[in-house]
Every structure is written in structure tokens, then in C-alpha cells.
Amino acid sequence: MELFERVMCVEDDPDIRLILDFSIGRMGGFSLCLCESGAQALDRVADFKPQLVLLDVMMPEMSGPETLAKLRALPVMQGVPIVFLTAKAMQDEVEALLEYGATGIIVKPFDPVALPQNIRIYWEHGRGKPA
Amino acid sequence: MANPPEGMDPAFAAQFLKIQNIFVAGLPQRMQDIQQAPDAQARHVALHRLAGAAGGYGFAALSVLAREAMQAESGADALLQAALQRLAQAVAEI
Numbered sequence: 001m002e003l004f005e006r007v008m009c010v011e012d013d014p015d016i017r018l019i020l021d022f023s024i025g026r027m028g029g030f031s032l033c034l035c036e037s038g039a040q041a042l043d044r045v046a047d048f049k050p051q052l053v054l055l056d057v058m059m060p061e062m063s064g065p066e067t068l069a070k071l072r073a074l075p076v077m078q079g080v081p082i083v084f085l086t087a088k089a090m091q092d093e094v095e096a097l098l099e100y101g102a103t104g105i106i107v108k109p110f111d112p113v114a115l116p117q118n119i120r121i122y123w124e125h126g127r128g129k130p131a
Numbered sequence: 132m133a134n135p136p137e138g139m140d141p142a143f144a145a146q147f148l149k150i151q152n153i154f155v156a157g158l159p160q161r162m163q164d165i166q167q168a169p170d171a172q173a174r175h176v177a178l179h180r181l182a183g184a185a186g187g188y189g190f191a192a193l194s195v196l197a198r199e200a201m202q203a204e205s206g207a208d209a210l211l212q213a214a215l216q217r218l219a220q221a222v223a224e225i
Contacts, residue, residue, distance in 0.1 A: 015154050015184045022150055027143050058179060087183040087198075109186020109194050112147070113138045 004123045008033040008050035010041040010067060011085065012059045019112055020054070028116030038067030046076050052123045053077075054106065057086040057097065065100045072101060081126030083119065085110070103129075136189055154188045155225055162222045165200075166215065175204060181218075196221050 007030045009020045017034050025032040033048040035041040039062055041053070053071065057064035064084055071077045081103035086093075094105050103126035106118060135144040135151075161181050168174035182197035200214040 013180050013184055015157060016180075016187065018150050018153060019184075019187045022143075022146065026146065027140070058176065087179055108183035109188075109191070111136060112187055113136050 002051075002127075004030075004051055004120060006031045006033070006048060006051045007054065007119060008035065008041060008045065008048060008052075009054045009085075010035045010038060010059070010064075011054075011056040012036055013056070016056075016085075016108070020115075023110075023112035023115045024054075024119065027112065028119075030116070038062030038064070038070070041067060042070055042074075045071060045074060049076055050080060051127065052119055053080060053082045054085050054119065055082055055102075057084050065097070068100055068102060079128040081122050081129075083122050083126075134189065151188050154184065158222050158225060162219055166219070171204065175201065178204075190225065193218070193221050193225070 007024050007028075009017065009024065009032065011017050011020060011034070014036075017036065021032060021034060024030050033044055033050060035044060038059060041055075055064045055067060059067070062070075064086070068082055068084075071082060082101070083104045083106055084097050084102045085106050085108060086097065087108040097105055104122050106115070110118075135147045139147060161177065164177045165174055165181070168177055178197050178201045182194050182201065185191070185197060186194035196214070196218045200211065200218050203211040203214040
């Protein structure tokens with residue numbers, strides 16, 4: 001049985017990276033790869049082999065949707081759930097984000113206590129499925 | 132100062148308070164970035180980031196005020212300035 005152990009988070013805001021590290025890494029006990037840009041995520045993904053990616057939407061240079069498209073093209077990312085992390089919570093905005101091929105959306109601000117369980121649910125339901 | 136989120140294991144609460152302090156220490160700079168943004172897009176991004184981060188650190192009211200300021204961006208300048216003033220006041224009171 002596959003264990004869920006490795007999570008990659010791509011987030012440009014250092015304060016949110018800090019709380020992701022606390023929530024997913026320390027409280028959740030996951031092995032965490034924190035990236036501050038889409039480019040950094042693309043550099044690290046082959047070595048880290050994430051089982052789930054949490055991806056911020058609004059980032060400079062390479063946006064979340066652009067990063068998602070590039071990650072999805074990589075063999076190592078086939079069947080790996082990618083979940084957008086966004087402060088955009090309007091229904092039409094959420095639907096537009098899902099059309100990019102994301103497994104789901106976690107809305108900021110998120111509850112750091114609930115986040116590890118929420119990503120586990122996305123992993124259980126989204127892993128192995130084509131985008 | 133806000134308390135740790137409800138349901139947090141006490142073993143983690145002290146660590147949470149430490150990172151919460153880091154966030155609070157950066158709030159004046161965030162507010163300055165909002166007030167002195169070179170253009171509307173930069174201000175929007177700074178408000179968006181504050182709205183996204185504040186709630187996670189236990190400052191739900193601050194997150195709401197940042198969202199209200201974002202909504203006021205499309206309206207009259209006086210409404211936006213009033214929203215930014217409420218936000219600045221909330222930051223000053225933390």
C-alpha cells in the first residue's frame with residue numbers, strides 16, 4: 001500500500017510558506033518541498049517526486065496555471081494531484097481554475113489545523129487519475 | 132495578538148505563536164507596500180497576499196478588511212481610501 005509522504009508547495013509569499021511548513025511539515029508530518037516560484041518547482045520536481053502539489057495561483061513571472069501546465073507535461077507528474085491554493089473564492093473563479101486541470105482548490109486563508117487532512121483527502125481521491 | 136487556532140495540539144501551539152509573531156512583525160511593511168504601491172496592480176497584489184495570509188495566522192478580521200479594500204478598488208477613490216484606512220487602523224491595533 002502506497003503511503004502519502006511527499007508534498008510540494010509552490011508559494012511566493014514567505015509568510016504563507018512559513019505556515020505551510022508548520023501545518024503540512026511539522027503538524028502533518030509530511031516530507032515537504034517548499035518552492036518560491038514555478039521555476040523552482042520545475043527544477044526540483046524530478047528529484048523530489050511529489051505525491052501531491054499545492055500550487056499558489058497568483059505568482060509573478062510564472063503564474064499557477066502556467067506552472068500547472070508545465071508540471072503536467074512531465075512524466076514524473078502523471079497521476080499526481082495538483083491543488084490550487086488561492087484567495088479567489090468566487091464560484092466562477094473556482095470553476096475557471098478547475099478547467100486548467102487542477103484536482104481541487106484550497107481557499108486562502110486556510111485553517112492550518114485542517115490543512116493536512118484536507119490534502120490527504122485530495123490525494124486519496126485524486127491520485128492516479130489523468131488530468 | 133490572536134490565539135492559536137481552535138483544535139491545535141498544545142504541543143504545536145507554542146511553535147504557532149512564534150511564527151505568528153514573525154507574521155505580525157512584518158505587518159507594518161505589508162501595510163506600507165499597500166499604501167505606497169506604485170500602481171493599482173501592485174496594490175491589488177499586496178492586498179490579495181495580505182487577505183490570503185492573515186486568516187491563516189488567526190487574524191480573520193484583518194483578512195476580511197483586506198478583501199473589502201480589494202472590492203473597493205473598483206469603486207470611488209474615497210471608498211478605497213476609507214477601506215485602506217480601516218485596514219491600517221486594524222494593523223496598528225494588533
